Amino acid sequence: MNRQKNRHWMSCACALVLGIGALQGVQADEGGLYGPQAPKGSAFVRAYNASSTELSVNVGNTALTDVPPQGSSDFKFLPAGNYSAQVGSGNLSVKLEADRYYTLVNETGKQPRLVEEPPYRNKQKALLRVQNLSDATLTLKTADGKTPVVEDVAPDGRGEREINPVKVGLALFDGDRKVSDLKPVSLQRGEVVCLYVTGSGGKLAPVWVKRPVET
Numbered sequence: 001m002n003r004q005k006n007r008h009w010m011s012c013a014c015a016l017v018l019g020i021g022a023l024q025g026v027q028a029d030e031g032g033l034y035g036p037q038a039p040k041g042s043a044f045v046r047a048y049n050a051s052s053t054e055l056s057v058n059v060g061n062t063a064l065t066d067v068p069p070q071g072s073s074d075f076k077f078l079p080a081g082n083y084s085a086q087v088g089s090g091n092l093s094v095k096l097e098a099d100r101y102y103t104l105v106n107e108t109g110k111q112p113r114l115v116e117e118p119p120y121r122n123k124q125k126a127l128l129r130v131q132n133l134s135d136a137t138l139t140l141k142t143a144d145g146k147t148p149v150v151e152d153v154a155p156d157g158r159g160e161r162e163i164n165p166v167k168v169g170l171a172l173f174d175g176d177r178k179v180s181d182l183k184p185v186s187l188q189r190g191e192v193v194c195l196y197v198t199g200s201g202g203k204l205a206p207v208w209v210k211r212p213v214e215t
Contacts, residue, residue: 038077043096047087048072048209050107050198057104058086059094064104072209075101087112103209105133107198115158117194122162126187128195129160135200136174143169143181165189172197172206179204 049055049067057064060083064073080098087104090112096102101117120127132138132153140150153159167186172179185193185208194209
């Protein structure tokens with residue numbers, strides 16, 4: 001009887017150890033998949049490279065490297081505070097506040113700038129946002145020009161609109177003048193897709209900026 005009890009106890013102990021090991025393995029896999037969680041009160045920053053050459057950015061001890069032309073990095077978190085940001089060959093003093101998202105923009109021939117990206121909480125729809133860094137007032141419309149989507153975004157301003165998840169073809173207008181047809185963009189639930197518009201003097205460069213797909 002005692003021998004049977006001992007065998008039963010040993011089986012339970014082994015099952016418990018294996019269960020704990022499996023749980024630790026799952027947690028380790030999740031850590032590798034999702035990365036470390038941002039501590040409470042962190043700020044979030046990414047880089048958008050509007051130039052024609054590859055870009056590297058440093059904000060304090062946070063590095064955003066190998067950002068391709070007309071592309072962006074993903075967001076990284078760091079403690080809120082005041083920093084000196086090195087954006088390519090330029091420097092910028094920035095104040096990053098807790099629980100806020102920012103994009104550092106690099107544009108050829110201009111000083112880098114910091115653009116705030118308000119977080120989006122609606123998991124049922126998607127958000128189209130226009131970050132207008134040009135000198136013109138711009139409107140985002142359907143490709144045929146008949147229906148405004150995000151209207152009258154002022155120079156150095158921001159405009160946005162919630163829409164249902166869909167793949168859409170849009171165009172950018174300066175008044176009645178079409179600036180550019182835009183590449184069709186797919187929108188997912190809970191996603192923010194930004195149209196960054198840089199340039200001036202009628203030579204504008206609109207680019208969709210989405211978080212990079214992890215590989």
